[in-house]
Amino acid sequence: MALGTVAAVSAGLALASPAAQAADPSASVAGSDSASRERAFAAASAEFGVPRTVLEAVSYSQTRWDFHPGHSSSGGYGPMHLVDAALGSAAEGRGLGEAPTPTPDPVADTLGRAATLTGLSKDALRTDERANIRGGAALLAATQKRLGLPTGQATDAGQWYAAVADASGSSEQDVADAFADDTYSVIASGASRRTIDGKQVSLPPSRVKPQTGLAGRLHLHQKHNKGPVDCPPGLDCEWLPAPYAQTGPGAGDYGNHDLAKRPVAPKITDIVIHNTEGSYDTALKLVSDPNYLAWNYTVRSSDGHIAQHLDPKDVGWHAGNWYINGHAIGIEHEGFAAQGAQWFSEPMYRSSARLVRYLAREYDIPLDMQHIFGHDQIPGVTAANVAGMHWDPGPYWNWEHYFQLLGAPLQSHTARHAKDLVRILPGFEDNQQIVTYCDDKVADSCGSQPTNFVYLHTAPSESAPLVGDIGRKASGAPSTTSVSDIGARAQTGLTFAVAERQGDWTAIWFNGVKGWFLNPVADPTAVPVRGYYVVPKAGLAKAPVYGRAYPEASAYPAGIPAQAVSPLQYTFAAGQRYAVGDLTVPTDYYRAVTFSPDTPNDHVDVVGQDRYYQISLGHRFAFVRAADVDVVPAR
Incomplete structure (x- = not known):
């Protein structure tokens, strides 16, 4: 209102x-x-x-x-x-x-x-x-x-x-x-x-x-929230709980989330930004359905009103990646990714940012894009899951403005003379990249809207094909400009390792290939930053990458089956390097497969000794084992 x-x-x-x-x-x-x-x-x-x-x-x-x-x-x-x-x-x-x-x-x-x-x-x-x-x-x-x-x-x-x-x-x-x-x-x-x-x-x-x-x-009202609302003062929040209910005769027939004891186990490290792909009322109907799935909060577009559905200690089923679910708070925003600014209103941005600032303080979550990220940045858990991962909040979410509201501008911590790493910062209002098929039957249906990415080409030329993504197209065929195709998009706020420079063009390592983008000195679309990158350990021809940081088999106690540590289809070869997003990734698996929290060997967080790092692999991040890579301070 x-x-x-x-x-x-x-x-x-x-x-x-x-x-x-x-x-x-x-x-x-x-x-x-x-x-x-x-x-x-x-x-x-x-x-x-x-x-x-x-x-x-x-x-x-x-x-x-x-x-x-x-x-x-x-x-x-x-x-x-x-x-x-x-x-x-x-x-x-x-x-x-x-x-x-x-x-x-x-x-x-x-x-x-x-x-x-x-x-x-x-x-x-x-x-x-x-x-x-x-x-x-x-x-x-x-x-x-x-x-x-x-x-x-x-x-x-x-x-x-x-x-x-x-x-x-x-x-x-x-x-x-x-x-x-x-x-x-x-x-x-x-x-x-x-x-x-x-x-x-x-x-x-x-x-x-x-x-x-x-x-x-x-003569306004003093609000009295019912239920365990976890919101900062001054934010219009209400408690609309998601049901934790048994939906069938089996111990595993239940929905739409899991009970847990976060942040003790698992630790809360991330916040995921989603959009609903439906109206606010539709989202509330879905999150109230025990046969569906739940997330933590929903933000209404018109006025920034927030409904909370889960206590942050519990695990929602929102990320499409069980490891991320275990460590993340999920926030849905009313709207459609292909329509962008029609839904992503200023009251929505402000309410969401106020909530995220509060949660980040409460759970000691860094205010950066390695820990506060879109659903579209989350990797698949295995190679078979990659192609079906979501792409919200999409190309029209204003990350630069959002992080300004968070009090952590993406322009901060730049380093003028750094050489090895760059952060993508093309601006928003003036960065209107070509996007197609917002209506999946009409190519020219997206109009002109500001976008949050730059396209990556196979060579330093606008006429060169876009880079491919073997996770989306196994053949490695070029990506497209379709609104849902993230395969060649270097997103605002993400940091990448520089592969090469030619004139006004910069190449970064991206999903195992070089991706070129226009980055003129007079009007840069990326800025140099400090940090770390990883390279395969000496003697390794390539390093595998993973969609989750699961423990080694020996960490699982009797009665809990060891989960496979399954690499994705991406690898990076000797000579390539990838920016580090987090050197302190938890190595664990939260076991929750039955309705009752009193079931033996269930609702247990299995913690391993193996170590992983989060890296900026492409549009989506990934994990690498510390045993497979060396960490190098960027120049």
């Missing part, structure tokens, strides 16, 4: 007079040029008496100033994310495969209220940036008047704290306050970016003391 509660409608804010409309500078200068959104903010600020810093910061917190043409999960439109509740309900219905139920929620219907306050049509508020921003300003000003607080372009921005909190759309005090705090942090730090549709907007940093006590005038 966005921009206020229903009481704002009754605030009695007068519609803009004809004289005020005639004096609106954007009426004559709004257009399709890059400065039009900036002018629209200035004009709406003057017309409705909202400090421009407040108006722009609220918009940034909702959409980062992008113009969404109807957010898929909530019917939210434009840079102010004005919500058409009827269309939002219809969108939810379509996601569930049900008939839409277009009954507007008056609290959520910010677009309808903005139409009442401004006299503008809903269609104009949906499609015109000037109208949309005027609508958002009108809502803020109406709330400020209702609360008996001063309006005016020159009023102290700190006096708008309650109106900003109300703009969160939440009736919960801590959630509304958290949104306001985020917004005021934008005012303090400033922001500047070119939006996805090419508009340049800048908000200079300014010193403002938010008057947090004014939020009491909203």
Whole structure:
């Protein structure tokens, strides 16, 4: 939800007079040029008496100033994310495969209220940036008047704290306050970016003391969570538990997760970022089905609301790799990977990042892409599983922005003169790679969206074929630009070992081959970093790689069958090198094959002495045995 509660409608804010409309500078200068959104903010600020810093910061917190043409999960439109509740309900219905139920929620219907306050049509508020921003300003000003607080372009921005909190759309005090705090942090730090549709907007940093006590005038609720919710203060979380239930007569007929005693055994080391490939309501139905599978949290797109399903001590079945499941917390994000920004909203990014920061502190998880990663980076457990692994959250998830919100920018810890390792950092908004078959029947169906990767070629030329991936195509045939084909994508934030350089081109070792990408000095798409890499031990022609770090056979006690340590189809030969992601990988196998936790030799973590390292093999990471490789400090 966005921009206020229903009481704002009754605030009695007068519609803009004809004289005020005639004096609106954007009426004559709004257009399709890059400065039009900036002018629209200035004009709406003057017309409705909202400090421009407040108006722009609220918009940034909702959409980062992008113009969404109807957010898929909530019917939210434009840079102010004005919500058409009827269309939002219809969108939810379509996601569930049900008939839409277009009954507007008056609290959520910010677009309808903005139409009442401004006299503008809903269609104009949906499609015109000037109208949309005027609508958002009108809502803020109406709330400020209702609360008996001063309006005016020159009023102290700190006096708008309650109106900003109300703009969160939440009736919960801590959630509304958290949104306001985020917004005021934008005012303090400033922001500047070119939006996805090419508009340049800048908000200079300014010193403002938010008057947090004014939020009491909203008379919001204090939230009391039921169940063992493990979320930070100020995050809109609820407990919607996944069932742990027996589904048949056998001891192994149960779902949809396993009981455990994490982080004692196994240790929690990772957080997996997923997307649901369905609506929020559909995801809740699935995670509530004992015959399906469970993950830890689901984040709603429209407002960043979070449902927790598992206690982190228990093991969800979400990663498609039992070893990763044992060590990971899984977070699903409402949306479809092939549609990208239509679903990956700013409230979603902010809520998810706040949750991940909290969990990372709680479980001592490093804030890097070797420990906080996408489902698409997880290897198959065996060679036979590789081709069927998932590819979410896909090419449109903004990893750079996400890690900025985590407080761990991917641009940090670079080393100007390092030679052996590079981190892929092409930017996001300006990095619009060709992607095809977002509709699996239509090649040209993805449109132009920012992407989070660079393509890798077999030679230093744009015309050279893309590198192949023998895990996806055993023949090693070239990868494609299809939205689901990760075989030639070097993803933002990942670190790789340099194989060669030629002019503006850099080659990295990638799934056993050289992959070339354009990396000009004047406009680099990768940055040099320090770290370590591995090479096969002297005398080994090649080193095997694995999808899991299981113990040696001698580590298994009587009654627990030893699990095969099965190499993947990838190897890397002498002369190749791969960046190290983690030198402290747990070596264990969590045995859980029966419903009852009291079953002998079950719900046991088998720990081995063999050692593994996590390496950056390709788009997906992998593991190598310490006995097979040497670790080398990168220059």
